[in-house]
Amino acid sequence: MIRRDFLKTGALSALGTSLLSATKPLEQLLVSNKNLVGEAKNIIFLVSDGMSSSTLTMANLVSQRMNGRESKWISLYRDRSITRSLMDTASANSMVTDSAASSSAWGGGKRVNNGSLNVNADGSFNTPILQKFKHAGKKVGCVTTVPITHATPAGFCIANKSRSKQEEIALQYLPLKFDVMMGGGDKYFNSAKRADKKNVYAQFTEAGYHVVKNKSQLSAFKGRQPLLGVFAADALPYTVDYTHDKELQNQVPTLAEMTENAITLMKEHPEGFVLQVEGGKVDWAAHSNDSPGLLFDQLEFDLAVEKAIAFAEQDKNTLVIITTDHGNGNPAIFGEDNVDQKFDLLQKFKHSNDWVLNRIQNSMSASQLIELINDAQGYAISNMQAENLLSHYEKLDGGGLYNVRKLPFELFGKIQAEYTAIHWASMEHSSDYVELAAYGPGSQLINPVLRNTELHQIMLQAAGLPA
Structure with missing residues (x-):
């Protein structure tokens, strides 16, 4: 039946092309790449930090065997509703990148040395992409399960010679007036925990931000001013621990909840929005060879993917990019017995x-x-x-x-x-090419294999901004 349908469809398609080509020049049959792409009003860029390809595989197996359904990411591959690619993740000084250099490749469009955030070897800076989109009139934001000052969100937002200067990065965010910033990292904002004793929360409030520190405060916020949400001293809890702790569930929003809230707060903006979403604890679990931490956080990231795709399917003007910055640990299922x-x-x-x-x-x-x-x-x-x-x-x-x-x-x-x-193969990052998927206007710009820096230009081009 499948073969007969294929042959029937193929014959009709060939006949149609033949009839059209008899009356129109070939160049009129070919639609330009620009028209194919359209323009993305919104962009949601999702990063499962430190996700080896085997992590994606195992999380899907857990979902199938425990929940009776595939992960959203794999289901998008299966129904062919998404563009798939392999991405080269190298930094300027190593084929094995760190998260700062990898995010900077997307954020600034150039490869920088490991440990740097959009700062080149000669000391010059690259303008981060969220600053470009904010300048163009869009709302912008980041949500993460690690400190909001951590390498992956920071690579989209600021330039700094060192990713480790998270107290400094918190202050760099202050004048940007980005619309949504949510994650962990209280120790970088709290005067009792900072080395310089500055009350950075107070500075954000005085600058016009609305600050929230728990789930109920986040749910209650309906305003239009910039939002800073900090829900843990350092990183947010692992999903497997969170799921079995009622107190955490009452206090801390999940990545999927933060993603949904961020979209809701920005989606009505007439110029659109750009949002980065990071499942940062996937990387932390890989560095610790923590299989339950890894796989259940990957599944929580997948729920955030589900929220983003659901919005994009309804909106029809949103480019969704789903990827990772590098592999880590390369865990896998081995053996044959039981x-x-x-x-x-x-x-x-x-x-x-x-x-x-x-x-x-x-x-x-x-x-x-x-x-x-x-x-x-x-x-x-x-x-x-x-x-x-x-x-x-x-x-x-x-x-x-x-x-x-x-x-x-x-x-x-x-x-x-x-x-x-x-x-586990290691406790460190790997040089593997990684999975990348794209949905919506602009996804046609994704080639089967690409460099991490190409995503910077693709996002600008998809949104109709100059490269």
């Missing part, structure tokens, strides 16, 4: 590895540790494994980028792999 059963254990998890390791005390016995992990994640490690984990609490020598306490994340990831079949 793999399905092991992987399905994730469905019983109540907490991330981060939650577990931060609750282990040096004074615990092996049996107490076994009980803690069993309650939190649904499997019983051996006495030897428990004793090995506890031994590292005497010296605290663990690695990982966001591992301030030097907890044994790598060791726990290796132990956990025996029970989940998820193994």
Whole structure:
């Protein structure tokens, strides 16, 4: 049946082209790229930070096996409603990028050295894209599950020689009057936590911003002034922990909720809006080899994708770009024996590895540790494994980028792999080409393979702005 339908359709198509070409010159049959593209009034740029291709695969498998449906991202591929590409993520000084250089490639249109935000090697600055769109009259904003001052949102917003200067970056946001900025990072705004003791919240309020610090305050805000929402001291909680904590659910909005709120606050603007959305904790989990943290945050990111696509389908004037800045850790399911059963254990998890390791005390016995992990994640490690984990609490020598306490994340990831079949290649970024998808006006500009810097020009061109 499929073959007959294809042949029938193909024959009619060929006949139609033949008849048309007999009466019109070929160039009149070809629509210009500009007309194909149209103009995007709005752009929503979604970044699952540190998402290896295998992370996308495993999150989809969890969704299928636990919820009975594919992830939104994979379903967009399956129904061919989206343009798909591979993106080269290299920075100016390394084939393995960091998040600052990668976001700057999109934000400033040029590759910069790792650690820099839109600052070239010669010290010159590249104007970030949200400043360009704001100047053009659009509303602009960023939402993230990590500090709003972190590398990925900052790369769209400001220029700074160092991504680590987050107290400085918070002050750089102040005069920009961007319309929506939401995430974590209270310690970069709070006078009690900043090194210079400046009350940055007060400065934002005096400058005309509306500041919110919890979910109910966000839901109540219906105003038109710029919004700053800061919902955690540092990053927001992992989704798997959030899902099993009523207090967190009452206080902290999810990424999907922030995305929906941001769209609602900006969608009526006559000149349109540009919004960056980041699932930043995907990267943090990968640096910690934290499989439950990783996969459930990827699924939360997927819910944000769902919100963006639903709006774009209704609006019909919105370009949605879905991608990641780099791979990280390259986790994957390995093995053949009982793999399905092991992987399905994730469905019983109540907490991330981060939650577990931060609750282990040096004074615990092996049996107490076994009980803690069993309650939190649904499997019983051996006495030897428990004793090995506890031994590292005497010296605290663990690695990982966001591992301030030097907890044994790598060791726990290796132990956990025996029970989940998820193994990790590293705790660092990779040079892999990454997934990129685009929907809506401007998506036709996406080539099958592209450099990260090309997205800067594509966004400007799709919105009808000069490159």
